[in-house]
Amino acid sequence: MLIEIARSQLLIIDVQERLAAxxxxxxxxxxxxxxxxxxxxxxxxxxxxxxxxxxxxxxxVAPLQEKAEGVVRLAKAEFSCIRNEPIRAALRAHSRPHLILCGIEAHVCVLQTAIEAKADGYDVFVAIDATASRRPESREIAIHRLTAAGVQVVTTEMVVFEWIGSAASPHFKALSKLIR
Known part of the structure; x- marks a missing residue:
């Protein structure tokens, strides 16, 4: 299955100052x-x-905040975003079944969100090069669990080029610059 731009939404999970460090x-x-x-x-x-x-x-983190003007940021205590009702409601409100995930930590919040979102009916794609853990082996084990659960493990470039779809796309010029 290819990621369709009109059916997509992006969830950035917990890329925060103390965690990212x-x-x-x-x-x-x-x-x-x-x-x-x-x-x-x-x-x-x-x-x-x-x-x-x-x-x-x-x-x-500041580099993301600078690019996220007007984007909803929601606090949570749950590891899975799907278990947090305001986040779950925000995702449902978009009515877009292709859920692209990225963030921290691959083996905890990203993994739990992905598995529960899949069970909730979303087509889930984890941009693995935009996802991290403290230890590389934790991220690698998360990849295995995600794929075993039917979650698509992709890269940032795959997401962007699947959104574009064609060199004739009106988004081609602007989006392809982000990958170079």
Missing amino acids: AMHDKDAMVQNCGRLLEAARLAGVPVTISEQYPQGLGET
Whole structure:
């Protein structure tokens, strides 16, 4: 199944100051989350951002906040975003079944959200190069669990080019620049 732009929404999970600082390969993860955020905004794809216990873990990192003007950021205590009713309601309100996930941590909040979103009827895609864990082996185990659960593991570039669909797309020029 290809990711369809008109059926897509993006959920950025817990890319917060104190969490991001502890992640393996955090710079690449933040950069790719930013690319997805920019691509979504340019293409009119709805975006939701979750923040795990922000009073203790800080807000979404500055590079993403700068690109997220007007994007809903919702606090949560649950690891799975699907278990948080305001986040779940925000996702449902978009009525878009292709749910692209990225963020922190691959083996905890991203994994639990992906598996529960899949059970909730979403077609779930995890942009793995925009997803991190503190330890690389935790991320690798998460990949295995995600694929076993029927979640599609993709890259940022795959998402963007599937959204574009064709060099004739009105989004081609703006979105392809984000990948270069």
